[in-house]
Amino acid sequence: MPCLAPWGEAMRRRKFITILGGAAAWPLAARAQPTKKIPKVGVLWHAGSAEEEAIYLGALKQGFNDLGYIDGKTIALEHRFPNEQPERFASLAVELAALPVDVLVAVTPLAALAAQRATTTIPIVFILVPEPVESKLVNSFAHPGGNITGYTQIAVELSSKRVQLLKEAFPRMSRVALLVNANSQLPGSALLTKQKQQQPRSV
Numbered sequence: 001m002p003c004l005a006p007w008g009e010a011m012r013r014r015k016f017i018t019i020l021g022g023a024a025a026w027p028l029a030a031r032a033q034p035t036k037k038i039p040k041v042g043v044l045w046h047a048g049s050a051e052e053e054a055i056y057l058g059a060l061k062q063g064f065n066d067l068g069y070i071d072g073k074t075i076a077l078e079h080r081f082p083n084e085q086p087e088r089f090a091s092l093a094v095e096l097a098a099l100p101v102d103v104l105v106a107v108t109p110l111a112a113l114a115a116q117r118a119t120t121t122i123p124i125v126f127i128l129v130p131e132p133v134e135s136k137l138v139n140s141f142a143h144p145g146g147n148i149t150g151y152t153q154i155a156v157e158l159s160s161k162r163v164q165l166l167k168e169a170f171p172r173m174s175r176v177a178l179l180v181n182a183n184s185q186l187p188g189s190a191l192l193t194k195q196k197q198q199q200p201r202s203v
Contacts, residue, residue: 039069040076042096042104044111048083056107086110093118106150112137116148126150 043060047053057079061071069075078101082088093114096104104124106112112126116137126137129152138144167173 038074038076039102042078042101044093044106045081046108048081089114124148
């Protein structure tokens with residue numbers, strides 16, 4: 001489900017509600033058992049507090065509410081905030097897996113990779129991961145495999161399509177600038193740059 005255009009704040013919130021709430025609820029339904037125990041969902045964020053994640057945390061709860069899952073009544077949400085610290089991503093993912101939770105939601109690549117290392121049995125739903133295949137989170141888009149699934153909106157495979165769309169929108173375009181984080185250690189960053197540089201020079 002790639003996204004080719006920037007989101008406005010309202011659009012991001014609505015999309016987040018639909019994607020994350022729906023995606024995380026899917027493993028819950030698949031694992032549902034005739035028991036009084038309510039499902040427990042672990043959410044590994046990336047910021048340092050609930051206040052910093054307020055917009056998206058509220059959207060997550062709303063998404064679950066829309067699906068009939070009410071936090072504290074029919075579902076229990078366990079939130080962890082690593083504050084962008086790599087070691088905390090790892091320790092908090094292990095902490096959530098040890099509770100244990102029924103589903104582990106991982107927001108951003110570092111969270112997803114930490115969740116992957118923390119458990120091979122608990123279903124993991126990632127979001128905002130630029131290149132899940134290159135990062136070895138999934139085997140392929142068609143067949144993720146293992147216990148991981150999720151949503152990506154910046155798939156590297158779409159690089160050529162993006163340049164094609166730009167060329168169609170601006171036929172006289174002769175130069176394209178690409179802003180990237182040169183210090184990023186994530187596989188998708190280097191691959192995205194490589195893919196863009198390989199576009200025909202006539203573009």
